Amino acid sequence: MPASSLNAPDSLTERRKAETRLDIARTAAALFVENGLRATRAEDIARAAGVAPRTFYRYFATKEEAVAPLFAAGAQQWAEAVRGAPAGLPVREALRHAASRALVPDSDAAPGLAIGDAEALEWVRALLRMAGESAALRAVWSNACHASEETLLSVLTEREGRGAGAPSLELRLVAGVASAAVRVAVETWAAGDDPAGGGGGPAALAEHCIETLEGFRWP
Template sequence: MPASSQPSLTERRKAETRLHIARTAASLFAADGLRATRAEDIARAAGVAPRTFYRYFATKEEAVAPLFAAGAQQWAEAVRAAPKGLAVPDALRYAVTRALAAEGAEGAESAEVVESLESLEWVRSLLRLSGGSPALRAVWAATCHASEETLLAVLVERTSAADPSPELRLAAGVASAAVRVAVESWAAGDAPAAGAGGPAALAARCLGALDEFPWP
C-alpha cells in the first residue's frame, strides 16, 4: 500500500474508537438484549459521551457495523494478497481460507487468529440477534453490499481490467453471496469455527459455483 494511502493518526484513533464502541455494543446486546440496550447505555459502558456516540453512529444497531465490516475488509485484503498467478476462482478460495480461518498454518493460534476467532464469535452472536431485529439485519445487509463492491474493485485490480466486466461483477456477487451464506449457515448452528462445519470450509464449498464460469 502506498505511503500516501496510509491512514493518519487521527483516522486510526477514530477507527479504534469506532471499534471499541462496536465491541461494547455487541457485549451489551449479548448480555442485556438488543431491545433493552439504549445508545446511551453503550456510550456510558464505552466511556464516551452520548454526543460522541452519535458522532459515529446514527442508531444503536449501526454501532456494531465495524465488527461486520472488519471481516469484510479482511476478506478483500486476502483476495488482494493472493498470489498473482492464480485465476480468479483460485484466488477467491485462497483468500477465504485465510480470511475465515480459525487455525494457524500449523494449528497454533497466533494473536491474529485469536482476534479472528473473537470476531467470528461476535458475528455469530449478532446474526442470531438479527433474527428479531429488522434494523440489525439491515446493517448486516448493507455491510454485505459494501463488501461486494470492495471485492469487485479488488478483482478489477487483480485482472488489470479497464472496467468491471459482467464476468467480474458476477464473480464478485457469487463470491460475496458464498461468504455470506457460509457465515450465516455457520452462525445458525453450533459448529466450531474450525473444521468442516466452519465458515471457511462452508465458503470454499459454496465457491465451487465459480468453477462453472467460462474464464479465459
Template sequence: MPDMPPVSLTERRKNETRLDIARTAAALFVADGLRATRAEDIARAAGVAPRTFYRYFPTKEESVAPLFAAGAQQWAEAVRGAPAELSVPDALRHAVRDALGVETAGAVESLDWVRSLLRMSVESAALRAVWADACHASEQTLLTVLGERAGAAHSLDLRLAAAVASAAVRVGVESWAVESWAVGDAAPGGREGAGPAALAERCLGALDAFPWP
C-alpha cells in the same frame, strides 16, 4: 496499484473509538439482549458521552457496523493478497481459508462476535440491514480486486463474478452462524467440516462452472 495515502493520527483515533464502541455494543447485546440495550447504555459502558456515540453512529444497531465491516473487508482483501499465479476460483478459496480460518486469538474473537450478531439479526431487521451494508461494501472491494487480477475494467461479467463470489461466502458464514448456535456448538471454528471457512469454500465450489474472467 498506487499506494494509499497514510491515515492521519486523528483518523486512527477515530477508528479506534469506533471499534471500541462496536465491541462494547456487541458485548452488551450478548449480555443483556439487543432490545434491552439502549444507545445510552453503550455510550456509558464505552466511556463516551451520548452525543459522542451519536456522532459516530445514528442508531444502536449501526454501532456494531465496524465489526461486520472488518470481517467482510478482510476476506476481500485476502483475495488481493492471494498469489498472483492462482486462478480466480483458487484465489477465492485461498482467501476464504486465510480470512475465515480460526488460527489466532484475534480471528477467534472476530468470528465469535460476528456469529453472535448474525444470530441476533434473525429477529432484527435493523441489524440485518447493517450486515447487508457491510456485505455490499465488501462486494465493491472484491470487484476492484478482481479487476486488478484480471487487468480488466468493471464489465458486466466482472460485476457478476464479484456478486456471486460474495454471495457464496456470505451464505457460508450465515449458515455457520445460525447452524452452530442451533446445535449448541460453542467453538467459533465449528465442528470439523462445519466451520465458516469450510462452509464458505463449499459454497464457492458450487461456482466452479462460472465463466470467471
C-alpha cells in the same frame, strides 16, 4: 497499492476515529450478546465504551449501526486475503485461498477483526441470530455485505490488471457471486452450533460454496 492501504484512513486523526468506532462496535457487540439487543441502549454502549453519548451519536445514528464496523472489518480482511493470494492464481482459486485463510479463527489475529478474531467471530454468530428478529440489524448486515461486494470488486479489478474505467459486467458478476457464497457460508455457520474451525466452520463452508459453483464461468 499495498495491501494495508485498502480503505485505510489517511491521517492520524482518521485512524483514531476508526479505532474509536471499532472500540464502540466491540463494546456494542459484547453488550448485545450479554444483555440482549432490546435491553441494551445506546447510552449503555457509550458508557461501557468510555465515551459520551454525544460522541456515540457522532459516529452512529442508532445502536444497531454500532456493530457495522465489526462486520466491515471482517469484509476488509476477506478482501485483503483475496488481494494477497499468489499472483497468477485463477480467480476461483484465489477466492478459495482467501477463504481458507481469512475465515478461520486465529488467536494471533489483531483484536477487532470480525473475521480472524475468534471472539469476534462468535459475536458475529450471535448478532446474525439476533438479526432474524431485528429489521434494523438485518439492514446493517445487508449494507455490510453490499459494501464487501464493492470492495471485492475493486480488489478483483486490480488483480485482473484492469484500468481505472468501470469494471466489466463479467467482473461485477464474479464479485457478486463470490460475495454471496461467503455470505451464505457465514450465515449458515451462524445458524448452527459448529465451532468456527473445522469442517462446519465458515471457511470450510465458503470453500464448499465456491466449489459448488462448478458451472460458473470464472475469468
